[in-house]
Structure formats: C-alpha cells, structure tokens
Amino acid sequence: MTLSLSGLTKEYDGKRALNSVTLDIPRGGFTGIIGRSGAGKSTLLRLINRLIEPTTGEINHDGIDVRALRGKALRAWRADAAMVFQQFNLVPRLDVLTNVLTGTLGRRPAFSSFLKWFSDEERRRAVALLERFDLGDTWAQAAGTLSGGQQQRVAIARAMMQSPRLILADEPIASLDVHNGKVVMDMLARICREDGMTIICNLHDLDAAMSYCDRLIGLAAGSVVFDGPPAAFDAAARRAVYGDET
Numbered sequence: 001m002t003l004s005l006s007g008l009t010k011e012y013d014g015k016r017a018l019n020s021v022t023l024d025i026p027r028g029g030f031t032g033i034i035g036r037s038g039a040g041k042s043t044l045l046r047l048i049n050r051l052i053e054p055t056t057g058e059i060n061h062d063g064i065d066v067r068a069l070r071g072k073a074l075r076a077w078r079a080d081a082a083m084v085f086q087q088f089n090l091v092p093r094l095d096v097l098t099n100v101l102t103g104t105l106g107r108r109p110a111f112s113s114f115l116k117w118f119s120d121e122e123r124r125r126a127v128a129l130l131e132r133f134d135l136g137d138t139w140a141q142a143a144g145t146l147s148g149g150q151q152q153r154v155a156i157a158r159a160m161m162q163s164p165r166l167i168l169a170d171e172p173i174a175s176l177d178v179h180n181g182k183v184v185m186d187m188l189a190r191i192c193r194e195d196g197m198t199i200i201c202n203l204h205d206l207d208a209a210m211s212y213c214d215r216l217i218g219l220a221a222g223s224v225v226f227d228g229p230p231a232a233f234d235a236a237a238r239r240a241v242y243g244d245e246t
C-alpha cells in the first residue's frame with residue numbers, strides 16, 4: 001500500500017469541488033484520473049501534494065499522516081510527490097541541465113536553495129537522466145527553445161531528479177500533438193515499469209488513458225463514479241463519467 005485517501009472533500013465557498021473521495025493507490029501503478037472539465041481532477045492532485053488543503057478527510061502515505069506534515073517534513077513530502085504540469089513550468093531562458101538540476105532544490109534547506117549550487121554528483125545524475133531519456137544532446141540549450149514534447153520530457157526528468165515516491169501529472173499531454181503526447185506517455189510508462197514509480201495522471205484524452213493506464217478513476221462533479229481497469233470501462237461507465245458529452 002502506498003497512498004490512501006479517505007473521505008477527502010474540498011469546498012470552495014461552500015461549493016464542493018471534491019466530494020468524499022476514498023481510494024487506495026498501491027505502489028507502482030499507473031492510475032489515470034478522467035472526467036469532464038471541472039470534475040475535480042486537478043483539485044485531487046493538488047490536495048495530494050498539499051498545494052491546497054482539504055476541507056475534511058485524510059491522506060495517508062505508507063502510514064504517514066500527510067495532512068499533519070509541517071515545515072521541513074512538508075517540503076520533503078512535496079518533493080516525494082513530484083508534480084508535472086500541462087504547461088511544463090520550466091525556466092525558458094535557463095539551459096536544460098540547470099532546469100533538471102533545480103529538481104534537487106526541494107530537498108534542501110531553504111537557505112542553500114538560494115545559492116543554486118550543484119555538486120558534481122548531482123550534475124552526473126542530471127546528465128544520466130537526460131541521456132536515459134534521449135535528451136543528452138539538448139543539455140546546453142535554453143529550455144524555451146525546445147519543442148513542447150521535449151520540454152515536457154525535461155520537466156519529467158526534473159521531477160525524477162527530485163527522487164520522488166510518486167509522480168502526479170496534471171494533463172501532461174494536453175498541450176502536445178498526438179505524436180509528442182505519445183512520446184511523453186511512453187516516458188511515463190517506462191518510469192512506471194523500470195523504476196516501479198507510482199504514477200497518477202489526469203487525462204482529458206480517453207484514448208491515451210485507456211492505452212496507458214492500468215486503472216482508471218472517473219470523477220463526475222467531484223465524486224468517484226468509476227474505479228477499475230480500462231477493460232471494465234464500458235458504455236455505462238462512460239455515461240457515468242462524461243454524461244452525454246460523448
């Protein structure tokens with residue numbers, strides 16, 4: 001067991017964005033969160049990472065009460081649960097290698113983070129990650145000059161540089177064309193398979209969710225309305241998740 005959510009609810013001004021979500025997410029799985037716009041997918045990932053606080057409910061990771069973490073332990077948790085965003089969030093004018101190296105900063109005391117000083121060991125790890133994911137040639141290039149697909153792969157390499165326990169990807173392919181979307185999903189699948197990484201991925205693209213995820217969680221208006229393998233995602237499940245949209 002790795003991540004356990006219990007009765008997780010988030011309200012904004014009395015309106016429920018997430019409604020009593022209870023889920024166990026075991027280590028090493030590739031879980032896709034699907035649902036219409038506004039269903040609560042981003043809210044769920046942000047709650048797990050503690051970018052936002054739940055109104056009620058529990059978050060447990062390997063027996064640790066995530067909601068109780070403060071200060072240094074909270075910083076460590078945010079590095080443990082690495083986020084990947086639709087818009088990549090790289091620093092465009094900085095070179096690729098430095099962007100990847102910034103993945104180490106969340107593990108450091110706040111003071112030394114300002115120094116932006118990286119050890120030889122960290123540099124070696126960053127270069128190895130870039131080479132592993134076919135980005136070795138790009139290390140000196142300004143991140144903003146890469147293609148969207150390459151930028152997202154650099155962002156995932158930066159997430160890996162954090163030595164995370166899980167990767168939370170919020171629509172990682174929504175800004176990419178079909179080919180680059182596939183390359184990025186292949187990279188996530190490879191990290192899941194080769195590193196045993198737990199991946200939770202919000203996806204608009206149902207086809208991508210069906211082909212890459214081993215489990216789909218369907219949200220509608222903040223509630224879980226489907227939870228099962230892609231093979232079980234039938235017409236009734238599709239209606240429950242998307243209504244008449246499809």
Ligand SMILES: Nc1ncnc2c1ncn2[C@@H]1O[C@H](COP(=O)(O)OP(=O)(O)OP(=O)(O)O)[C@@H](O)[C@H]1O
Nearest residue numbers: 012013016017035036037038039040041042043044
């Ligand atoms: N900071 C906020 N203040 C008020 N309401 C919010 C806030 N953030 C999210 N919401 C609301 O919570 C609900 C869920 O939003 P969320 O962003 O989680 O949806 P989503 O499934 O990620 O949608 P999308 O597919 O468009 O990204 C929506 O009704 C949204 O308007």
Ligand SMILES: [Mg+2]
Nearest residue numbers: 041042043170
């Ligand atoms: Mg969203």
